[in-house]
Amino acid sequence: MLHGHLSPGGGFQGGVIVASAVVLIYLGYGYEISTKTFNQNLLKKSEAIGALMYSFLHCLVYFMLLTSAEMYFLM
Known part of the structure; x- marks a missing residue:
C-alpha cells in the first residue's frame, strides 16, 4: 500500500486495510462516533x-x- 505508485498491484490489499479500519472504528466506538468520523x-x-x-x-x-x-x- 505504501509503494503502489512504484509498482502495479496492491489496490485490493489497500482496500482491505481501509475497510478494516472503518469496521474497527465502528466496533470500538459505536455507531454515533463512526458516523461523526466518516x-x-x-x-x-x-x-x-x-x-x-x-x-x-x-x-x-x-x-x-x-x-x-x-x-x-x-x-
Whole structure:
C-alpha cells in the first residue's frame, strides 16, 4: 500500500486495510462516533468521483487504442 505508485498491484490489499479500519472504528466506538468520523455525503461524492474517473480513463484508453489501431492499418 505504501509503494503502489512504484509498482502495479496492491489496490485490493489497500482496500482491505481501509475497510478494516472503518469496521474497527465502528466496533470500538459505536455507531454515533463512526458516523461523526466518516461524513456520509463526502463518502458518496468520493465514490461517484472515483467511478466517473474510472469510466473516463477507460473511454480515453479505448479511444487511444482504437485510433492507434486505425493509424496502423492505414500505413
